[in-house]
Amino acid sequence: MPGWGWVILALVMIGGVAYGLVYAYRHLRSAVHMGGMFATALDKRLGRMADAKAAPRRPKDPAFTQPFSATMERYAEAQAQVEERHDRKRDRHVKTWADWSQFNA
Structure with a gap:
């Protein structure tokens, strides 16, 4: 293979790796955002459950x-x-x- 073929092959490989890194970074950011939303929703629901259980009830006859x-x-x-x-x-x-x-x- 001529020398310029190796250069093109190396550039395509570097481009593929760069694209993969960008793709992984974007999906990681999305996952962190969704995880934050999930944690907020979970905290809100668990907080409501804790408030409901905190109120002592007098046993009824x-x-x-x-x-x-x-x-x-x-x-x-x-x-x-x-x-x-x-x-x-x-x-x-x-x-x-x-x-x-x-x-x-």
Whole structure:
């Protein structure tokens, strides 16, 4: 092979290595950014869980020892909390699907 062939081959190799380094650097930056977003979201969720568990609850008396109206009221409150939790879950689901519909648009 003539001398200029080796020069071209070396330049192509150096270009390929440089392109690989740039590609790896860009993906590393993207991964670090996504990792930061993941850590922030995880911290927010764990913080909410810690706040919810930090509030001490007084144990309630058994339902059969209280008047029926008090039991019905406790049940209604519990059902309201369940509905709120389902609404929050549905809202998160709708938001996630809205985000995904915009992802490749």
